[in-house]
Amino acid sequence: MSTATLTIDLPALTANWTALANMGRAEPGAVVKANAYGLGAGRVGRALAKAGARTFFVAVAEEGAALRQALGPGPVIYILSGHMAGDADMLGDMDLTPILNSLDQMIRHLEALPGHPFGLQLDTGMNRLGMEPSEWAAVRDIALAQDPQLIISHLACADEPDAPMNTDQLARFRQMTSGLDCPLSLANTGGILLNRAYHFDVTRPGIGMYGGLPFDNARPVVTLDIPVIQCRDVAPGDAVGYGRAWIAQRPSRIATLSTGYADGILRCLGDRISVWADDVRCPVVGRISMDLIGVDVTDTASDPKSVSLLGPQQGVDTLADAAGTIGYEILTSLGERYTRRYLGG
Numbered sequence: 001m002s003t004a005t006l007t008i009d010l011p012a013l014t015a016n017w018t019a020l021a022n023m024g025r026a027e028p029g030a031v032v033k034a035n036a037y038g039l040g041a042g043r044v045g046r047a048l049a050k051a052g053a054r055t056f057f058v059a060v061a062e063e064g065a066a067l068r069q070a071l072g073p074g075p076v077i078y079i080l081s082g083h084m085a086g087d088a089d090m091l092g093d094m095d096l097t098p099i100l101n102s103l104d105q106m107i108r109h110l111e112a113l114p115g116h117p118f119g120l121q122l123d124t125g126m127n128r129l130g131m132e133p134s135e136w137a138a139v140r141d142i143a144l145a146q147d148p149q150l151i152i153s154h155l156a157c158a159d160e161p162d163a164p165m166n167t168d169q170l171a172r173f174r175q176m177t178s179g180l181d182c183p184l185s186l187a188n189t190g191g192i193l194l195n196r197a198y199h200f201d202v203t204r205p206g207i208g209m210y211g212g213l214p215f216d217n218a219r220p221v222v223t224l225d226i227p228v229i230q231c232r233d234v235a236p237g238d239a240v241g242y243g244r245a246w247i248a249q250r251p252s253r254i255a256t257l258s259t260g261y262a263d264g265i266l267r268c269l270g271d272r273i274s275v276w277a278d279d280v281r282c283p284v285v286g287r288i289s290m291d292l293i294g295v296d297v298t299d300t301a302s303d304p305k306s307v308s309l310l311g312p313q314q315g316v317d318t319l320a321d322a323a324g325t326i327g328y329e330i331l332t333s334l335g336e337r338y339t340r341r342y343l344g345g
């Protein structure tokens, strides 16, 4: 088999969720949008439910429907994009709770699904989703009369503890929700790590559960092992891969691996990362192709059968740094072609 194996350590993932939960007294939700950041929303959701999660967040109704099928009845599934045209049947049939972002969405929801639970999102300065203060002032009484399940807002700079935006948004959220007895939610992973003032009633951890920054005490969750398809000797002066981008300086042994940029190993990582054959570092050589990567295995005792691209020596955030991006993008780009294998859960 030439497909790579992405191993997802569910006990590590739920331990991260529990560690974030234990930083305060709020009810810990769990953000499993984008197929649980690429790791598999069904298996991840079930593991979290078993660990005690009762409140889940996804981006769109279709993700919510798939999650409901995996979890069964019981847990609350919030839809962050709210109630879009055409969503009513799915929201109703699958018992999904939209977080309404605007007056338009509120009207649509109350007309299409009267009495069906909903949440609300307020914009406290990010200017992405949610009602702005003036809109909120206009609809607040109508909305509250319908008994919203949760009122949320989202932090723009939670991963920068010193950003004045955090305290600005906290103050605005408090102002916009003062005097309400509805449950409130503001904190993503970064917000949980800021301090308890940001936790309110329900937290919304995502990346920290999956082992990514800014939760620097997270247990690593993913490892990626890639089969070697072929090894060859390359003489000094010979090149490897497209564009002759790497030239051997010594007699070299080159392994060709079964993964590439189509699997989320971004092409720009070409000369910046390595893989590991047990403890031996094997630098990537030449350009990353769509389905193939060359690595220098000259220093290994024998030709490896497979190598590790994500693991204890090189985590998601190391790859992210090398690519000039964030762990979120690395995780959500990891290829559909990988065989996903789950530990525990």
Ligand SMILES: *Cc1c(COP(=O)(O)O)cnc(C)c1O
Pocket (backbone or CB within 6 Å): 031, 033, 080, 153, 154, 187, 188, 189, 190, 204, 205, 206, 207, 208
């Ligand atoms: C994605 C998302 C989260 C989770 O954020 P992390 O930084 O991954 O913890 C929380 N709330 C909202 C509204 C989101 O879109």
